[in-house]
Amino acid sequence: MIAEIGLYALVLAFLMAAAQTFFGLAGAGTQRLRWMAVTRPAAFGQLFFMALSYGCLTELFVTSNYSVRYVAKYSNALMPLFYRVAGVWGAHEGSMMLWMLVLAVWTALVAVFSRKLPVVFANRVLGVLGAIACGFFLFTLITSNPFVRLLPPALHGGTLNPILEDPLLVIHPPMLYMGYVGLSVAFSFAVAALIGGRMDAAWARWTRPWTLAAWIFLTVGIVLGSFWSYYELGWGGWWFWDPVENASFMPWLIATALIHSLAVTEKRGAFKSWTALLAIAGFSLSLLGTFLVRSGVLISIHAFAMDPRRGMFILVLLGIMSALALAVYIWRAPLLWETGGGFRFFSRETFILLNNILLVAGAGAVFIGTIYPLFIEVFGLGRLSVGPPYFDHVFIPIMFPLFLLMGIGPYVSWKSGSLKALRRRLWIPFLLWLLASCVLLFVALDSRWPLMTWLGAFFGSWVFLTAFTEPVRRLWLRFRGEPVRLPSGVLGMSLAHFGVGVVILGITMSTTLGVWRDMPMRAGQSYRMAGFRYRFDAIRPAHGRNWTGVRATFSIFHQGRRFAVVHPEKRHFFPDGGTTTNAAIVGGPVHDLFVSLGNPLGKGKWSLRFRYEPMVIFVWLGGLLMALGGLVAMLDRRYRIALEVRPFLPIDEASQSPDDEEAL
Amino acid sequence: MTRRHQRLVMVLLMLACISAAVGFALRAFNGDLLYYITPTQLAEGKAPAHGAFRLGGIVARGSVHRRNGSMTVHFVLTDYHHSVPVVYTGILPDLFRVGQGIVVKGRLTHGVFLASQVLAKHGAKYMPPGIHQPRARPAHLKMLALRRSLREAPGL
Numbered sequence: 040m041i042a043e044i045g046l047y048a049l050v051l052a053f054l055m056a057a058a059q060t061f062f063g064l065a066g067a068g069t070q071r072l073r074w075m076a077v078t079r080p081a082a083f084g085q086l087f088f089m090a091l092s093y094g095c096l097t098e099l100f101v102t103s104n105y106s107v108r109y110v111a112k113y114s115n116a117l118m119p120l121f122y123r124v125a126g127v128w129g130a131h132e133g134s135m136m137l138w139m140l141v142l143a144v145w146t147a148l149v150a151v152f153s154r155k156l157p158v159v160f161a162n163r164v165l166g167v168l169g170a171i172a173c174g175f176f177l178f179t180l181i182t183s184n185p186f187v188r189l190l191p192p193a194l195h196g197g198t199l200n201p202i203l204e205d206p207l208l209v210i211h212p213p214m215l216y217m218g219y220v221g222l223s224v225a226f227s228f229a230v231a232a233l234i235g236g237r238m239d240a241a242w243a244r245w246t247r248p249w250t251l252a253a254w255i256f257l258t259v260g261i262v263l264g265s266f267w268s269y270y271e272l273g274w275g276g277w278w279f280w281d282p283v284e285n286a287s288f289m290p291w292l293i294a295t296a297l298i299h300s301l302a303v304t305e306k307r308g309a310f311k312s313w314t315a316l317l318a319i320a321g322f323s324l325s326l327l328g329t330f331l332v333r334s335g336v337l338i339s340i341h342a343f344a345m346d347p348r349r350g351m352f353i354l355v356l357l358g359i360m361s362a363l364a365l366a367v368y369i370w371r372a373p374l375l376w377e378t379g380g381g382f383r384f385f386s387r388e389t390f391i392l393l394n395n396i397l398l399v400a401g402a403g404a405v406f407i408g409t410i411y412p413l414f415i416e417v418f419g420l421g422r423l424s425v426g427p428p429y430f431d432h433v434f435i436p437i438m439f440p441l442f443l444l445m446g447i448g449p450y451v452s453w454k455s456g457s458l459k460a461l462r463r464r465l466w467i468p469f470l471l472w473l474l475a476s477c478v479l480l481f482v483a484l485d486s487r488w489p490l491m492t493w494l495g496a497f498f499g500s501w502v503f504l505t506a507f508t509e510p511v512r513r514l515w516l517r518f519r520g521e522p523v524r525l526p527s528g529v530l531g532m533s534l535a536h537f538g539v540g541v542v543i544l545g546i547t548m549s550t551t552l553g554v555w556r557d558m559p560m561r562a563g564q565s566y567r568m569a570g571f572r573y574r575f576d577a578i579r580p581a582h583g584r585n586w587t588g589v590r591a592t593f594s595i596f597h598q599g600r601r602f603a604v605v606h607p608e609k610r611h612f613f614p615d616g617g618t619t620t621n622a623a624i625v626g627g628p629v630h631d632l633f634v635s636l637g638n639p640l641g642k643g644k645w646s647l648r649f650r651y652e653p654m655v656i657f658v659w660l661g662g663l664l665m666a667l668g669g670l671v672a673m674l675d676r677r678y679r680i681a682l683e684v685r686p687f688l689p690i691d692e693a694s695q696s697p698d699d700e701e702a703l
Numbered sequence: 704m705t706r707r708h709q710r711l712v713m714v715l716l717m718l719a720c721i722s723a724a725v726g727f728a729l730r731a732f733n734g735d736l737l738y739y740i741t742p743t744q745l746a747e748g749k750a751p752a753h754g755a756f757r758l759g760g761i762v763a764r765g766s767v768h769r770r771n772g773s774m775t776v777h778f779v780l781t782d783y784h785h786s787v788p789v790v791y792t793g794i795l796p797d798l799f800r801v802g803q804g805i806v807v808k809g810r811l812t813h814g815v816f817l818a819s820q821v822l823a824k825h826g827a828k829y830m831p832p833g834i835h836q837p838r839a840r841p842a843h844l845k846m847l848a849l850r851r852s853l854r855e856a857p858g859l
Binding site (some may be wrong): 383403521 | 709717720721723724730732735738757758769773774793795798833850
């Protein structure tokens with residue numbers, strides 16, 4: 040019964056989305072206020088029925104209703120309630136449901152916060168969002184209906200992959216989806232503005248907080264995924280250039296570029312068509328990511344859908360959406376040209392342009408490495424894979440100039456900057472940086488750092504030192520009594536840039552100075568690595584709620600003193616749920632120590648992996664700082680003022696009002 | 704600088720960046736591409752002449768050997784037509800077992816594949832690309848087997 044209610048609700052949500060699309064786009068096109076009045080309620084209706092449908096699926100999971108195929112396959116009454124609720128998105132059908140629930144939530148948020156926007160424009164945005172939702176509703180209803188009954192009902196539930204049974208994994212997909220799907224809002228804003236033929240500073244100001252919000256979620260989602268793979272997969276490593284990781288990294292790079300180019304569009308009215316193109320590209324890459332992960336073209340732990348029909352459907356959907364958006368772009372973009380403010384070569388605009396070029400080039404490099412193997416295989420030219428060395432060789436050199444420019448760009452004035460002003464603003468951090476570089480050079484020569492360590496520290500310290508120069512300068516001026524404000528936009532940017540510096544530090548130290556060794560050992564033996572002595576004390580059988588296995592005891596000594604006692608484990612899940620390696624990690628700000636249990640080698644010996652990871656925690660800490668910076672920037676007062684006070688005239692294709700950039 | 708000049712500089716900069724990126728990509732592509740082949744393709748001489756590649760197959764029954772206490776393990780990868788002996792020193796992934804489809808990365812020396820990496824992260828039913836389990840036995844053989852088992856069943 041509940042399954043049927045869920046299915047009906049899903050169909051109703053689809054109909055709501057269809058109504059939202061039609062009345063939004065057609066209403067805006069024909070300027071009929073009565074039609075447009077339907078759009079917003081339809082968006083709320085879509086959220087209501089989608090939430091109802093999703094709630095039904097959750098209820099089926101919680102009560103372990105094995106007469107539904109999806110539940111019987113992936114839920115188990117033995118799992119704790121927490122994982123039964125989270126198990127809903129543990130496999131393909133449910134994760135599509137989550138995808139659409141997230142889209143419905145974003146749509147409803149747009150519906151709530153767009154009341155102050157011009158009615159025609161808001162309707163176009165909601166119409167485009169509805170069209171995206173329609174595509175995914177059709178996809179789910181046709182190819183992956185989660186409510187299909189199973190006759191006769193199964194007696195036992197299935198199992199979730201044991202490595203997926205983890206609290207972090209419970210929040211990783213919703214976060215990532217909030218980011219992926221959130222980019223659809225920027226996409227819709229861009230398409231709506233293109234249809235309207237006008238994209239001004241006000242448009243950029245409406246779009247920025249939405250893009251930032253999506254970017255924040257995407258950042259947090261990627262950080263969580265990376266942290267999860269580090270501590271849960273059992274062998275260390277926090278980034279593998281796996282296609283599934285790349286699938287989330289490419290939209291992230293494009294969204295980062297978009298945030299910056301939106302700043303130019305808001306402040307200077309320039310880069311309009313470029314901004315629109317980035318918004319379209321960002322969401323298209325999200326869809327591509329969905330295709331890569333959901334279609335099973337990449338066989339990895341994430342690809343649980345092995346049905347070729349699904350892959351085809353998403354690919355067609357991706358093609359249609361991107362092609363339509365690009366068609367609108369080609370049709371309307373000429374209207375946006377030649378309206379922006381001009382700028383000199385040495386200006387903030389140029390620096391942001393370079394930032395965009397580098398970020399897009401980075402995304403392109405990742406794209407080529409991810410897609411090339413698929414391309415080769417589709418054309419029957421053999422099978423090959425592009426390994427992490429490719430990405431390291433191509434992506435990292437592209438990032439170095441970005442780090443250098445990142446420290447300068449924010450201190451160059453808009454429109455036409457001067458070297459003199461730059462010198463005045465940057466001489467203190469520049470001197471500090473020179474000093475730091477000398478110290479680093481000394482340390483590097485003294486402790487024989489590899490070149491990459493020094494390079495990373497060199498660029499990282501530049502990013503660090505320049506990040507907070509602007510807020511400090513403004514506070515200093517204010518302290519001296521000058522009327523200078525410190526808007527949270529500036530503070531947020533500084534925080535995020537500082538976060539980049541922290542990430543650079545973490546990546547550099549952990550990848551260039553990290554050590555790992557695989558060793559055969561038996562109880563009683565010791566192994567010394569990177570200044571620590573690991574003593575294998577014992578290994579004993581152990582068991583848990585749904586697993587049996589072994590548990591080893593290690594004492595770690597540092598300078599003759601017992602430093603920690605850890606217990607790496609090997610777990611075999613029943614029934615037939617596979618084996619996991621649960622590494623023991625002693626974490627800290629300076630370094631992580633990592634012990635994982637390999638295979639029994641006979642005669643009481645085991646293979647073991649020891650890892651020494653200096654400063655690895657900064658990789659995730661820096662990522663979270665970036666997200667925090669985004670949040671601070673998003674809360675800037677001017678976005679709220681823009682929503683509350685300024686009365687906007689409806690956007691009208693025919694209106695020829697001059698750009699209001701000078702007023703901003 | 705006039706606007707036209709500025710635009711020219713922008714375009715040149717963009718071209719420089721793009722060509723640098725393409726240059727890096729091509730350089731990296733030459734070294735970092737790993738071809739994937741099956742034991743049959745290896746037997747047909749389709750392996751890259753030198754350098755590393757990836758080999759997919761099923762861990763053959765009864766082929767996994769390890770000297771006691773050593774991290775070095777010997778096994779045979781098969782695609783049911785041809786087989787390749789593999790040597791690997793290191794920790795085997797949790798999913799490694801007899802009959803499991805795996806992918807190894809390494810190079811071939813004197814007919815033995817020296818693996819530097821063993822990948823088996825794809826779940827118990829995973830089949831590496833290009834490898835097919837032999838078809839079920841033809842119907843008449845199945846009937847014979849059925850009859851034999853009936854004959855040998857107690858109480859008949």
